[in-house]
Amino acid sequence: MASTKRRKARGGDGDRSVLDLAHYVPYFLTAISNTWSRSSSRLYLDLFGVGVTEWRVISQLAIEPQIAAQRICEVIGLDKGAVSRSVAALVAAGHVAENGDARDARRQVLELTASGYALHDRLIAVALQRERLILADFSPDEVAQLTALLRRIHRRLPELRGFRPDDEAPAPGARR
Template identity: 30%
Template structure:
């Protein structure tokens, strides 16, 4: 039996594929007036940007069959659009480059493509444009097959981040652990308190980004003159196992120590076991465990502590 939820989601993906395919067809109407196919334009663009210099690199970057790409490059060479020369580093590879004729042929295609995209964006408001770009970045990040190669940036929060973190964590904790809406209220209260009391010398928030999408966060704030607490540590499911949680914990520890705190504590629930190894490796010790009823669940609250 097919999971009905998965089937519904598969149909949603197929619906988007049809929509996007139709939209891309409209977006590339200029190709009907040129001698190049969409794939040929993609290859010319890679060569024009200099991001790939061999057939192997082109095939990898564009996901093309090597045999098909070889025939396409032979056609380009016959039309004097590219040159090939043997690589000094690897005699088995040929370095590819656009000829002046190739650059001249590609230039109007690039201009037309930019104008068409500008036309699409011009129909949207500034906030709509940003929503579209953000959604595209999320799709790229979720479908990226080599996530470990994507650098992680830790930055300070920007307007909208606090609301996003409450929204996102509420959805994740509901889907993964069955938390009810009281967790959303709890997260909102935690962030509101942090925002009101924030002292940059004593409290800090880090937002983890990959490809300009938020993939995690952590807060550190004072509990007393000598003790700090880490709050709302989280990492997006698709970005776990890449060291992001470890990076956020290390940043929190470093900040707490520099701020003069003697201890850093955090509280987790028994169902949130993924971070246990991260905490232990960072030198935290579980100092208390007690059952409690929170967020519509029977939980086992654990308090972890790290002394400096």
């Protein structure tokens, strides 16, 4: 499971460890995620006039109606600015309504309008087709296993957010 390999450095200052991308899990997660997001955004813009971030907001509002924008940020892991811009665009397009929270008058909650639900239903059909495409080479058992493994990685995200390297193993180029 080695994620590094030794390589002779150019410029003659010895050999060093470099990432072995064929075995470095973050490389695959990043490459898959970036390609998925960019291609989804392009397709959804062409077909529906919304990007992938708007789709994520719409999707979360269909799952959890009447939630605050902060909740969307927590669930989908996007920064407040991206969610705020997407919500503003969706409100302007008439797909999302902002209402006062019945439990807390200081807070705004979001919900899909009738046109938002109609857009959701069209988008989800395409999203599920794309999921079937990317998983086409897997058996149902393999999909279940992959999903279970991804859930285990996902559970580590809070630790990852707070990670700092140990003092005895500084990051390359880090100052002591």
